Amino acid sequence: MTGHPVQVWWARLDDARPALLTLLDPVERARWESTPDPAGRGRFLVGCALGRLVLGRLLDLPPADVPLRRVCPRCAGPHGKPRLRTAPNGPAVEPADLDFSVTHSGRLIGVAVCRGGEVGLDVEESGPDTVVDVDSAAGVALSAPELAALHARPAGERQ
Template structure:
């Protein structure tokens, strides 16, 4: 079977047990304790703990010793995209167990928390909890290109939320894999339609290069759309386009290692 292998662990907000706080480093603990919203605090705890448990298994390290770092590219503060700190004797993300670079991505929405790990490329993971009271009109005006907006409103009203969320998760996954987040407007990144194989059709002009990116769609609990993107170093995509397919996703139960640790 071909494609970039990506392992994805899904957990839930209800997995935020008090014992998991022992896994947090001092910076994470400050952020956890300063988060006022209980849901946000729980999602942060689950994301940190699950990342450390998964990566600790791969690194052969105690989970609390996994060298996670968050550095904002704008201000240098501890709230940027989380990544593995460079080891003293090797390149960033090099794991002895795999003999090659490993990257990971964390996502959460509502009660869902996910962690993706990939070998041989930068990975981005996004999930969006599907619910009936979402303001699709406002979100679509911010996230979709004119072409995508026209396609969305050509659909019956009942089909718009799932169609929008499928497109949104693909875009978010790509931007997370690139490490730019919402620094690049979603409207300037165009992807294929929900029923089509996932791929990037047009890149924002402000990106200096057109990376090679592969995409895969997935669903959590049979109803919540998610997407995985892998950006491969050492090559650029063709004229304005990304690469369809090319991601092999293996899904794991993230609640299990969290429960085992807390016991």
């Protein structure tokens, strides 16, 4: 099996700063403004900014100019997984060439990027009282080879 290199960047909720708002497009800013929970607002802001900073660097574009779109596959609203939008004056990148994923939970925000393949990144906050059903989550999030690698580990090591 040939893999594609994946790059992952991490940030913290504490990295949320008002200056990052200048990186958001009008749709992202409206969503940020409509999020009532301060922690949720911070995670959304840092996730958008980190994604734009990383993609801007890889595409040689100012972060605010990275052409992103979000379309929910169920309702067509502007809250689906972010994707690169190809536009006549946009970057010479096809969505299949550069894939990225943004995740956040608790105080942690992450962005993964892969050229030539799909990528998915997920983080879940856990603690001493948190039990994550790894097998259920893995069934919907992992590919067949990833599931095989997970199930090859003893059950006690899967967390």
